[in-house]
Amino acid sequence: MTYTLVLLRHGQSEWNAKNLFTGWVDVPLSEQGEAEAKRGGELLKEEGILPDVLHTSLLRRAISTANLALDKADRHWIPVKRHWRLNERHYGALQGKDKKAIRDEYGEEKFMEWRRSYDTPPPPIEIGSEFSQDADPRYAGEPISQSECLKDVLERMLPYWEDAIVPDLKSGKTVLVAAHGNSLRAIVKHLDGISDEDIAGLNIPTGIPLVYELEEDLKPVKQGGTYLDADAAAAAIQAVANQGK
């Protein structure tokens, strides 16, 4: 028997459209992002991949995407679990900054190190500043960060993966995880056993379901899983890679 896991990055957000570093800032979907989310749900329905349970981050772009997609798939009624451990990577002092402006100011190498290196976090965000989450009640009492690299994301995501997602998979449920570019990169790195170096080259497109069939030991039947719209995914992956240029 295999287990079915569907990973869904939120549709385009208003800040994706403006090319701003977002991280934990809770921005809404753009109109295009809403359309992507609905299309994601239609793809699930067309393929007959119908989630039994939903896991989301605490950020509205993931929550809204899941709601729109599941409504299209007639699965709006399934149980939901949410956790900050599925949030986007905390982008530290870069949150709210224009990607191209940061690239122009610091150069391509530093820009890519902050965006995609496995273990170099951006500079920490100042407590109390406009785009900091330190006073946000949804994180009260939680060990939240002031900046994260992908390694940090993987380490804070794994307890939730093991304690909440794996049990749902092992009970035979089709599991939908609606989350973010970098929290999903962490899950994919873990599932596919991607090296710290190679993960830098992996980007996840917005709004296109990525389906993994997993063996009993949770190894993917097919490395990299399957995007339900492969052509759209290839184009959208390139667009993410080109951000800031």
Ligand SMILES: O=C(O)[C@@H](CO)OP(=O)(O)O
């Ligand atoms: O700004 C962000 O939070 C993320 C995702 O949109 O960007 P990047 O792809 O540059 O890691």
